[in-house]
Amino acid sequence: MSxxxxxxxxxxxxxAKTRGGGCWWSGIVMTVxxxxxxxxxxxxxxxxxxxxxxxxxxxxxxxxxxxxxxxGVITAWLGRPGxxxxxxxxxxxxQRDKLQRARTRQLVIYPLVLLLFMAQAHMAMxxxxxxxxxLGAYVQILLPVLYGWLIPVLVMGWDWHAQKNRRLLEDELTxxxxxxxxxxxxxxxxxxxxxxxxxxxxxxNYGVMALPYVLALGGASAGLRxxxxxxxxxxDG
Amino acid sequence: xxxxxxxxxxxxxxxxxxLTQQGLADRAGVSRKTINTxxxxxxxxxxxxxxxLARALETTVETLxxxxx
Numbered sequence: 356m357s358x359x360x361x362x363x364x365x366x367x368x369x370x371a372k373t374r375g376g377g378c379w380w381s382g383i384v385m386t387v388x389x390x391x392x393x394x395x396x397x398x399x400x401x402x403x404x405x406x407x408x409x410x411x412x413x414x415x416x417x418x419x420x421x422x423x424x425x426x427g428v429i430t431a432w433l434g435r436p437g438x439x440x441x442x443x444x445x446x447x448x449x450q451r452d453k454l455q456r457a458r459t460r461q462l463v464i465y466p467l468v469l470l471l472f473m474a475q476a477h478m479a480m481x482x483x484x485x486x487x488x489x490l491g492a493y494v495q496i497l498l499p500v501l502y503g504w505l506i507p508v509l510v511m512g513w514d515w516h517a518q519k520n521r522r523l524l525e526d527e528l529t530x531x532x533x534x535x536x537x538x539x540x541x542x543x544x545x546x547x548x549x550x551x552x553x554x555x556x557x558x559x560n561y562g563v564m565a566l567p568y569v570l571a572l573g574g575a576s577a578g579l580r581x582x583x584x585x586x587x588x589x590x591d592g
Numbered sequence: 593x594x595x596x597x598x599x600x601x602x603x604x605x606x607x608x609x610x611l612t613q614q615g616l617a618d619r620a621g622v623s624r625k626t627i628n629t630x631x632x633x634x635x636x637x638x639x640x641x642x643x644x645l646a647r648a649l650e651t652t653v654e655t656l657x658x659x660x661x
Binding site: 527590 | 614617618622623624625626628629632634635637638641
């Protein structure tokens with residue numbers, strides 16, 4: 356290795372160390388906040404019982420806390436002090452690939468999570484439409500809707516992480532894949548709303564029940580289409 | 593994304609320059625997938641990207657891309 360290459364590798368390792376330090380502390384903070392949410396939610400449910408609105412909200416807070424602990428532990432592990440740093444896999448090209456792979460992974464995982472939330476929301480919707488105006492049920496309905504929004508936000512690169520790494524995540528291919536994904540999502544949304552309108556005219560309750568599904572499907576189709584195009588782009592030949 | 597009228601010598605010239613897809617991607621400041629899709633004719637690059645690729649390979653855009661008859 357020449358002196359220039361050595362200097363370059365040294366700089367890359369230094370950059371990776373700095374970035375890793377940030378990941379380590381973010382992971383620790385995320386884990387602590389998650390633990391507090393989990394303990395608070397579980398403690399509340401144990402102390403005040405496991406039924407009613409407040410217990411449902413406590414359950415949602417505890418679940419979010421658990422998810423934050425998992426993400427925090429993984430983030431802290433990836434940025435742990437003293438981890439081996441390979442200059443060859445820490446360069447800009449490798450970093451770009453890593454970030455783009457992570458984005459694609461998110462866009463596959465989120466629609467799956469959305470499916471779980473949707474199952475939960477279906478029962479909650481039946482309760483609300485049956486006249487049980489329970490705050491917890493509204494929260495359960497809101498979760499898949501929020502995820503339905505979150506996926507297009509990630510596809511569009513409007514999230515904080517994408518903004519921070521804009522230079523590495525925004526290339527021409529990404530813009531083309533984004534446009535194609537959002538076109539599909541728009542068609543799915545238009546079709547879904549049309550079906551929901553038809554259902555609503557027939558039975559008003561069915562029309563309302565269909566809307567969270569439509570939002571979730573629209574969001575999920577954007578994410579899954581993007582992930583599919585990204586996979587296709589990586590194929591040789 | 594592709595256009596059947598566009599021909600490309602990108603793969604040929606990249607190999608002649610002894611570069612991998614990742615190597616060329618690093619030089620042009622794009623992802624390896626971008627290079628892969630341009631080589632496979634799946635993606636038509638913009639004028640700016642075509643110029644960047646030509647500069648990275650020390651050639652001209654006309655040498656890299658041509659219109660098929």
